[in-house]
Amino acid sequence: xxxxxxxxxxxxxxxxxxxxxxxxxxxxxxxxxxxxxxxxxxxxxxxxxxxxxxxxxxxxxxxxxxxxxxxxxxxxxxxxxxxxxxxxxxxxxxxxxxxxxxxxxxxxxxxxxxxxxxxxxxxxxxxxxxxxxxxxxxxxxxxxxxxxxxxxxxxxxxxxxxxxxxxxxxxxxxxxxxxxxxxxxxxxxxxxxxxxxxxxxxxxxxxxxxxxxxxxxxxxxxxxxxxxxxxxxxxxxxxxxxxxxxxxxxxxxxxxxxxxxxxxxxxxxxxxxxxxxxxxxxxxxxxxxxxxxxxxxx
Amino acid sequence: xxxxxxxxxxxxxxxxxxxxxxxxxxxxxxxxxxxxxxxxxxxxxxxxxxxxxxxxxxxxxxxxxxxxxxxxxxxxxxxxxxxxxxxxxxxxxxxxxxxxxxxxxxxxxxxxxxxxxxxxxxxxxxxxxxxxxxxxxxxxxxxxxxxxxxxxxxxxxxxxxxxxxxxxxxxxxxxxxxxxxxxxxxxxxxxxxxxxxxxxxxxxxxxxxxxxxxxxxxxxxxxxxxxxxxxxxxxxxxxxxxxxxxxxxxxxxxxxxxxxxxxxxxxxxxxxxxxxxxxxxxxxxxxxxxxxxxxxxxxxxxxxxxxxxxxxxxxxxxxxxxxxxxxxxxxxxxxxxxxxxxxxxxxxxxxxxxxxxxxxxxxxxxxxxxxxxxxxxxxxxxxxxxxxxxxxxxxxxxxxxxxxxxxxxxxxxxxxxxxxxxxxxxxxxxxxxx
Numbered sequence: 089x090x091x092x093x094x095x096x097x098x099x100x101x102x103x104x105x106x107x108x109x110x111x112x113x114x115x116x117x118x119x120x121x122x123x124x125x126x127x128x129x130x131x132x133x134x135x136x137x138x139x140x141x142x143x144x145x146x147x148x149x150x151x152x153x154x155x156x157x158x159x160x161x162x163x164x165x166x167x168x169x170x171x172x173x174x175x176x177x178x179x180x181x182x183x184x185x186x187x188x189x190x191x192x193x194x195x196x197x198x199x200x201x202x203x204x205x206x207x208x209x210x211x212x213x214x215x216x217x218x219x220x221x222x223x224x225x226x227x228x229x230x231x232x233x234x235x236x237x238x239x240x241x242x243x244x245x246x247x248x249x250x251x252x253x254x255x256x257x258x259x260x261x262x263x264x265x266x267x268x269x270x271x272x273x274x275x276x277x278x279x280x281x282x283x284x285x286x287x288x289x290x291x292x293x294x295x296x297x298x299x300x301x302x303x304x305x306x307x308x309x310x311x312x313x314x315x316x317x318x319x320x321x322x323x324x325x326x327x328x329x330x331x332x333x334x335x336x337x338x339x340x341x342x343x344x345x346x347x348x349x350x351x352x353x354x355x356x357x358x359x360x361x362x363x364x365x366x367x368x369x370x371x372x373x374x375x376x377x378x379x380x381x382x383x384x385x386x
Numbered sequence: 387x388x389x390x391x392x393x394x395x396x397x398x399x400x401x402x403x404x405x406x407x408x409x410x411x412x413x414x415x416x417x418x419x420x421x422x423x424x425x426x427x428x429x430x431x432x433x434x435x436x437x438x439x440x441x442x443x444x445x446x447x448x449x450x451x452x453x454x455x456x457x458x459x460x461x462x463x464x465x466x467x468x469x470x471x472x473x474x475x476x477x478x479x480x481x482x483x484x485x486x487x488x489x490x491x492x493x494x495x496x497x498x499x500x501x502x503x504x505x506x507x508x509x510x511x512x513x514x515x516x517x518x519x520x521x522x523x524x525x526x527x528x529x530x531x532x533x534x535x536x537x538x539x540x541x542x543x544x545x546x547x548x549x550x551x552x553x554x555x556x557x558x559x560x561x562x563x564x565x566x567x568x569x570x571x572x573x574x575x576x577x578x579x580x581x582x583x584x585x586x587x588x589x590x591x592x593x594x595x596x597x598x599x600x601x602x603x604x605x606x607x608x609x610x611x612x613x614x615x616x617x618x619x620x621x622x623x624x625x626x627x628x629x630x631x632x633x634x635x636x637x638x639x640x641x642x643x644x645x646x647x648x649x650x651x652x653x654x655x656x657x658x659x660x661x662x663x664x665x666x667x668x669x670x671x672x673x674x675x676x677x678x679x680x681x682x683x684x685x686x687x688x689x690x691x692x693x694x695x696x697x698x699x700x701x702x703x704x705x706x707x708x709x710x711x712x713x714x715x716x717x718x719x720x721x722x723x724x725x726x727x728x729x730x731x732x733x734x735x736x737x738x739x740x741x742x743x744x745x746x747x748x749x750x751x752x753x754x755x756x757x758x759x760x761x762x763x764x765x766x767x768x769x770x771x772x773x774x775x776x777x778x779x780x781x782x783x784x785x786x787x788x789x790x791x792x793x794x795x796x797x798x799x800x801x802x803x804x805x806x807x808x809x810x811x812x813x814x815x816x817x818x819x820x
Binding site: 143145148149151154155158167188189191194195233238239256257258259260263281 | 583
């Protein structure tokens, strides 16, 4: 249910019109320029920004994002620096952290662990310290691609305690019984994976998207479609097809990667990110208008 | 495939033996295990779980009968349990060797690869993918895929490809495609991530043959069940040859498939001590700054976390980033370990021990020169353990010789040349550029 979301900021982002939800890897290629890039997404019209916190074994990512994660790690990104980054950002969009479960699970656990080493037992505080710290840093929600609904209850509880939303990914292959399990635990928005595979920009938008949206119609949580969106017309088509938002990652990460490759200035890369953001946001709005107007004129 | 719907043959019963119930119901071993995978893969592992229960546990369509028959005819099972005369004398205890090095391909890996490729066939899959580090699992999978006429793609880190050229050639000879993985540091963990990516796009017609008792459920229980033939035979052979159970079973442990295979049927025999020998590398000290653990001792020195689909013991830094592991034997070089072993260690049923590179290399030379068996460098760790701890062991010790060492000769020459080892021949003639 949409109104069971914990974060008001995320609910508002989806309240009127389609939400543009861009993703970038924090710290790619370095801390300061990455801040300029995220702020450019905000100027370009982002409603929610997914901030990638890099994990060393990102099994759900395609090569574009994986390489960005490696650049960020090589430049020294850590969970604590990530939270400092979120605190320093000057943006209007709601912030969501996308990362892998081991980083969430281990956070703030080093004291417990060194104590446990002596006793020979493991005593983990679980996901709670991470969520508490994320909330303090102004993070409104979490996406954890390697955490299935079956293992998510401790994180769900921590998110409820600290007012964060927990976003789940629905794949084209997700079966009906699993869909129910996911939708019982999701809040904020559901991340609709447009097609099979890992993240990565593609030229065409799969018709698996339409099928997925149809299956989700009965659930009253905003549906944001991701995987493969790289241009305004994709955004338009997907929103016209019923999506409440679009998630764009690899196409933006590509701009950063190419900029680094071509030795562009931070300002030039930021301009490109802002321009593509604007195109995507406008595309989404056109798609929304196309969907709403015929209905209203009826 | 046979016409029978289900079979209650003796072979089918074998997979229902005691000692193999852990993890079957829900994929959990105490706090370890689980299914930490991207949503897109969940349907595939649910389908695999269903197939595992039907074909492996219930012997539907006579799957287990065909598996055992192929292990015998193609693989050469059963492998012998051989008394090691010189080592028995040296340690003043009965030392028996479970000769998995004599299995087709020269290592225990075929037990699992053949089981999974055959299962994929029963499931109607049309394509096999697998990851490989040193190339042992890759070569076993390529052999099994050729044997069962399945197209096969093996992902292998670029750095590993350069280090293991003969194995790459073997895979290609068997008709497999070898795809180099260039991301990250180009070793096993990148290859695993890359294989998972392939699987995420191709789940509908492709089976991913994981090489150890790691990954999401049902892989840890399924790989254990395929490898458990090692302990099943060893247990019967021990009773037959010596009139009783061994006092100790010793096996090296990386991901842990030969380990769990050698332990499985002994876990319920409380009189039998189980020793998992990990790669202590150059030191157990960790370089947190560089993210490097110069060892692969995740049972001995790691702590709990989530990697590659399962909660288990890992080598990780305080943030939870996975460390670069190291071992003289690339087959043990992995930052995680099977969740079942993590559980059995916590329960006190399995004792983890770390043996460093030096002791392993000495073990390699000792077995080669005294028993006429050149072991894999992985296996050599178990013999390093025997030398260091034989006084703590009982009167009848079974060591799992998980693989033969032909693949390691180049590494052995290079590493031996840097050390002063008693039993070792002079290596200078091999390093002088001949």
